[in-house]
Amino acid sequence: MDFSELIKSKFEGYGEEGPIRCIFFCEFHDTAGPIISCAEPDNYISKELFDSISVYIITKAELQRSTITVTLAEHKVLGFPVGIIDKKYPRNAFLFNLCFICDSSSRTVHYEPVVTKLAEYLTAMEIESSFLSTGASKLKPILKQVLEELNTKGECALSQGPIATHLKVVRIRNDPLPVADHQVPILIKELPEQQWDLTTQQVTTYIDGFNHISRIATLSNVDTSLVKACVQNLIYYGVVALVPLFQYGNVYCTTPKLKLLAQKFDLQERCLKYVACSQRSLPNLRDIFRIYAAMTRGTTVKDLCLRFNPPNLKINERKLVQFGILEGLIRRVHKYPVHLGDHPDLQRSLSGACSLDEICCSTNINTQRLEDQLERDHNVLLLWK
Numbered sequence: 001m002d003f004s005e006l007i008k009s010k011f012e013g014y015g016e017e018g019p020i021r022c023i024f025f026c027e028f029h030d031t032a033g034p035i036i037s038c039a040e041p042d043n044y045i046s047k048e049l050f051d052s053i054s055v056y057i058i059t060k061a062e063l064q065r066s067t068i069t070v071t072l073a074e075h076k077v078l079g080f081p082v083g084i085i086d087k088k089y090p091r092n093a094f095l096f097n098l099c100f101i102c103d104s105s106s107r108t109v110h111y112e113p114v115v116t117k118l119a120e121y122l123t124a125m126e127i128e129s130s131f132l133s134t135g136a137s138k139l140k141p142i143l144k145q146v147l148e149e150l151n152t153k154g155e156c157a158l159s160q161g162p163i164a165t166h167l168k169v170v171r172i173r174n175d176p177l178p179v180a181d182h183q184v185p186i187l188i189k190e191l192p193e194q195q196w197d198l199t200t201q202q203v204t205t206y207i208d209g210f211n212h213i214s215r216i217a218t219l220s221n222v223d224t225s226l227v228k229a230c231v232q233n234l235i236y237y238g239v240v241a242l243v244p245l246f247q248y249g250n251v252y253c254t255t256p257k258l259k260l261l262a263q264k265f266d267l268q269e270r271c272l273k274y275v276a277c278s279q280r281s282l283p284n285l286r287d288i289f290r291i292y293a294a295m296t297r298g299t300t301v302k303d304l305c306l307r308f309n310p311p312n313l314k315i316n317e318r319k320l321v322q323f324g325i326l327e328g329l330i331r332r333v334h335k336y337p338v339h340l341g342d343h344p345d346l347q348r349s350l351s352g353a354c355s356l357d358e359i360c361c362s363t364n365i366n367t368q369r370l371e372d373q374l375e376r377d378h379n380v381l382l383l384w385k
Contacts (some may be wrong), residue, residue, distance in 0.1 A: 008056050017106065017110065018102050018103050018105070018107070020101070020102060020147055021103065022039060022040065022045065022101040022147070023040050023100055023101070024038065024039035024045065024099055024102075024143075025038045025098050025099075025132075026038050026054070026057055026097050026099065027058070027094070027096040027097075027132070027136065028056060028094075028096070030090035033054075034051075034054035034058040037136035037137070038137055038139045038140055038143060039141075039143070040140065040143035040144045044101065045075070045101060049072070049075075050214045053077065056068060056070050056098050057070070057077065057081065058081060058095050058096075059081045061083060064082060064095075065082060065083075066080070067080055067112045068081060071104055073104060074103070074104055075101050076100075076101070076106060076108055077100070077101055078099060078100045078108050078115055079097040079100070079115060079119075080097065080115045081095070081096075081097045082097065082119055082123050083095045083333070084123065084127065089133065091147045098115065098118055098119050098122055098321035099115075100115055106140060110169055114150065115168050117165060118146065118167060119164040121158065121163065122139075125160055128163060142160065142236060144156070144250065146158070146167065150167065150169055153368040154168065154171075157378070166258075176232050176235040176236050178228070178232070179231050179232050179235075180223060181213045181358075181361045181362065182212050182213070182360070182361035183212060183242045183243075183245075184209060184210060184243050184245050184246070184354075184355040185207045185209075185226060185234070185235075185241070185242055186208075186240065186242065186243050186326070187207055187239060187240055188238070188240065188241045188326065189238065191204060199226055199230055200230045200249065202220045203220050203227050203231070204230075207231075209243065209246075209322055210246055210318065213227055213231065241326060241327045243322060246301075246318055246321060246322070248300065248302040249371075250300060250321075250367065251297060251299060251301075251332075251384070252324070252325075252330045252331065253296055253330065253331060253333055253335060254292060254293065254329065254330050255328055255331055257328045257329050258292055258293070258329045260327075260329070261288075261289060261292070261329060262289065268285055268326065270323075271285070271288060271327075272288070274319055274322075275316055275318075275323055276314060276315070277311060277314050277315065281314055282314065283313055283341060284313065284314075287308070287315065288320065289311040290328060291304055291308050291320060292324060294308070295324075295330055297333055297384060301317060301321065305317055332358070333385070334355040334357065334384070334385060335355060335382045335383070335384055336352045336354065336355055336382070336384075337350045337352070337374050337381070337382055337383075338350060338351065338352040338361070338380065338381045339351075339377075339379055340380070340381055341377075341379030350374075352383055356370060356371065
């Protein structure tokens with residue numbers, strides 16, 4: 001691990017999402033002080049370790065009703081300390097905390113709302129029927145259910161007497177990468193039935209897997225920056241993915257994942273339905289595999305169409321490329337022009353940092369026209385990668 005990764009790992013929000021290793025309930029006993037009254041599994045955390053951190057777990061009033069994370073060498077303890085003030089309790093207060101334990105390297109920020117909601121649920125039960133203060137051992141089946149179901153399903157429904165609650169772990173997604181003008185958004189699932197803003201509704205009308213961002217902005221009469229923001233938001237919610245601009249002059253090559261098409265029946269079924277010219281008559285998987293396998297450097301989509309005649313095989317070549325990109329079976333081989341002469345402006349614009357797609361989109365020049373111009377310039381070299 002390099003220095004930057006080491007620094008990142010010390011801050012909450014970094015690291016992989018890991019399972020909950022243990023859930024324990026602790027309280028302030030009027031004579032024994034802070035104690036663990038119930039845990040699932042038992043004895044996961046030693047008394048010595050708990051005693052060393054109990055001051056942060058059973059806290060003073062200033063830190064109550066807020067999420068607290070204590071990071072140790074091997075564990076990360078997440079809790080929500082609560083204090084119920086009432087004369088019926090010894091010392092006129094009942095202090096407790098319901099804590100999750102995860103690995104120290106795990107990200108736990110997505111568990112914070114769950115811990116908070118579970119603590120509030122237990123607080124309501126205590127106020128309603130003194131459920132906790134009359135013997136926390138009754139919590140054991142609840143803790144076991146929460147631990148098992150959150151780790152396996154990510155959600156859990158609890159009902160104890162007249163009170164019920166539903167716990168759900170909401171995954172924290174990483175922010176999507178910036179969207180470029182030449183990239184093409186494609187819907188990978190149906191839009192959720194929710195009230196999208198008017199701009200998003202305008203933009204999604206033109207998301208068909210073939211229109212790039214600049215073209216969508218023109219068709220929808222929406223500013224390009226707003227289109228990018230909308231698409232980025234849809235990517236965050238897993239509704240949209242980005243694919244390269246489709247052109248018959250494009251070159252693709254296969255990836256090691258292509259073998260999965262010969263092994264996975266569900267992938268085969270999805271592929272046949274996706275690439276078919278008509279759902280009434282599906283193509284042959286062998287023909288699909290042959291076209292994918294023929295995708296090599298130097299072979300354009302046009303070359304493949306002339307060789308195989310996909311429509312005659314009941315295959316939509318545009319959808320075939322789209323499916324291959326989305327599933328990682330193939331990847332686009334881009335052309336990056338580099339100017340080797342002494343022209344400063346051309347050296348800056350043709351530096352090898354931008355692909356032909358980007359240049360065509362920014363200059364609004366047809367790809368074939370730009371390629372013809374570049375081929376006539378003997379100082380320009382095209383890099384394929």
